[in-house]
Amino acid sequence: MSRVIVLGSINVDLETRLESYPQPGEKVMAQSLSRYAGGKGANQAVAARAQGADVIMVGAVGDDDAGRASLNRLYARGIKLYVDRVPQVPTGHAIIFSDGRTNSIAVVSGANAKVGSRPLDPIRGMGPSDILLMQLETPVNTVAEAARQAARHGVRVIINAAPYTDLPSDVVALADPLVVPEEALDDFEASGARPASLVVLRGKDGLDWDGVRYTGDVVPDDQVVDTVGATDALVGTLAAALVRGNDRAQAAKLALDAAAANVRHSGSQPEPRL
Secondary structure (H helix, E strand, O other): OOEEEEEOOOEEEEEEEOOOOOOOOOOOOOOEEEEEEEOHHHHHHHHHHHOOOEEEEEEEEEOOHHHHHHHHHHHHOOOEEEEEEEOOOOOEEEEEEEOOOOEEEEEEOHHHHHOOOOOOOOOOOOOOOOEEEEOOOOOHHHHHHHHHHHHHOOOEEEEEOOOOOOOOHHHHHHEEEEEEEHHHHHHHHHHOOOOOOEEEEOHHHOEEEOOEEEOOOOOOHHHOOOOOOHHHHHHHHHHHHHHOOOOHHHHHHHHHHHHHHHOOOOOOOOOOEO
C-alpha cells in the first residue's frame, strides 16, 4: 500500500489567546491558556491520516509526560510510529500567542533537534508509490540526508520549507513539490535553487503551483476561530491526495478545503487537547 512517511517535529503547543499582542516591555492580560497537540510534522501526519492515507511518523520526543501523551494520541489515530524517546531532553514545545486571526510562535526544539542522521533506516520496502513529507522543525542535515535516502528508493519527496531555511540545492531539486510560504518566497528565489515543482502558499488567495493559481473557499472573518495549523492541514492533505493518485487540481482543492476547515476550530489539529 502507498504510504505517507512524515519526518518531522512532535510538539506540545501552549496557546495563549489574547486581544492584542504585547509590545516590548508591556504586560497584557490573556484570555486563556490551552495545551494542545502540535508540531508541524505531527500536524501534517494527522491531516494525512484524516484523508485515509497510511501514515508513518518519524521523529523524536522526550522521555516525559508530554512525549507519552503525544505518542498515545498519534497511535490512537492509526499512525505508525518510528519515534525515538530521548532521555534527559524535553519534548518539543511551541509557545503561541494568538488573537484568533493571526499568531506569533516561538518553538523550543527539545527532542526534535535529536532526530538521527539516518531516520528512515527502519522503514522497510520504501518505493515509488510512497511519499516522504518533511518540514524544517528538525535539523536541516537530517532533512537533507532523509531526502537523499528516500530518492535512492524512488520515493517522492515533499518538503514544506517552514520555518524557512536554505537547503542544499541538490535536496531542493528532489522536492516535488517544495512548499514555500509567500513571505519566504524572496529568500527562496535568492538562493538560486530550483525544485522539481514549487508550491507557493498565498493565504486567503489560495496557492500557486508552478505558476498556476488554485483557490478555495474563503472563511468569513466571523467564522475564523484559530489560524494556527491551517498550513499544516493543507500540506498534510496535499500529500495524502497525491499518494492516492489525485492530480494537481484535485489535490490543491482538497488541501485548501482542509485549511479552511482547520481555521474553524481551536488548535492545530481536530480535538487537539492533550
